Amino acid sequence: MTTELLLAYLTGKMKMATKETSSVKSAEAAARLKKILPRLEKAHPDAKLDLDYKNPLELLIALILAAQARDDLVNQITADLFKIHQSAAHYATTPLPTLETQIGKINFYRTKARSIHNCCQHLVDRFAGKVPDNLADLLSLPGVGRKTANILLGNVYGQQTIGVDTHVSRLSQRLRFTKNTDPDKIEADLMAIVPGKQRVRFCHLLQYHGRRVCLAKKPNCPACMIRELCPFPHKTKPIVGTLSSSIRHRS
Ligand code: SF4
Numbered sequence: 001m002t003t004e005l006l007l008a009y010l011t012g013k014m015k016m017a018t019k020e021t022s023s024v025k026s027a028e029a030a031a032r033l034k035k036i037l038p039r040l041e042k043a044h045p046d047a048k049l050d051l052d053y054k055n056p057l058e059l060l061i062a063l064i065l066a067a068q069a070r071d072d073l074v075n076q077i078t079a080d081l082f083k084i085h086q087s088a089a090h091y092a093t094t095p096l097p098t099l100e101t102q103i104g105k106i107n108f109y110r111t112k113a114r115s116i117h118n119c120c121q122h123l124v125d126r127f128a129g130k131v132p133d134n135l136a137d138l139l140s141l142p143g144v145g146r147k148t149a150n151i152l153l154g155n156v157y158g159q160q161t162i163g164v165d166t167h168v169s170r171l172s173q174r175l176r177f178t179k180n181t182d183p184d185k186i187e188a189d190l191m192a193i194v195p196g197k198q199r200v201r202f203c204h205l206l207q208y209h210g211r212r213v214c215l216a217k218k219p220n221c222p223a224c225m226i227r228e229l230c231p232f233p234h235k236t237k238p239i240v241g242t243l244s245s246s247i248r249h250r251s
Contacts, residue, residue, distance in 0.1 A: 115143030167210030
């Protein structure tokens with residue numbers, strides 16, 4: 001797979017073919033989710049997007065850098081990057097080798113630098129340097145997939161979208177909110193059962209629950225606050241120190 005194809009897949013631009021068609025029973029899932037949400041809220045009141053940003057352009061750049069990379073590393077890089085570049089035009093006119101050096105600590109830095117460069121050139125040419133506030137225009141930008149677009153719309157434009165990242169995908173399947181594995185189908189299943197005003201919050205809560213308690217390989221079921229509402233309440237024995245030693249990953 002070329003680096004361009006790999007980045008397109010990582011950022012959700014490319015959709016892998018899947019055969020899933022059936023989903024869970026929506027009414028049962030919606031009723032269970034309604035009970036799960038307040039419990040997650042109580043357990044993770046600090047849940048939020050862990051990328052640092054102050055405006056739509058900064059979040060867009062951070063999300064491109066965050067593909068298959070840790071949020072804390074992205075934040076380290078953007079702390080300096082955002083001081084150097086304060087507009088899409090500045091990114092677009094910076095020589096590519098310079099941009100590559102500025103983000104050199106991140107994985108796939110050459111591909112990501114090219115994505116940032118191309119994306120910002122499109123912002124300048126087609127949107128007067130502004131990050132669009134609608135899905136169709138966002139998806140027309142190079143390096144921007146559905147996950148990135150939805151996270152942007154939800155977190156900077158106040159739209160109740162669902163960005164299907166690793167944690168949202170994995171926990172939605174584990175909690176039987178969906179039987180699908182294709183991100184677009186998962187998004188559709190979740191849009192049908194998550195209350196309209198709680199969709200962005202739902203994503204933040206699943207991300208924190210996935211990092212702190214319901215880890216991919218060793219979920220801490222005995223300490224889980226939604227255990228009675230989970231279809232898999234006995235996956236593991238207790239893990240000492242799980243809450244304090246969570247590792248934060250985004251894809
Ligand atoms: S009970 Fe276990 S599998 Fe279910 S959500 Fe909690 S930690 Fe995850």
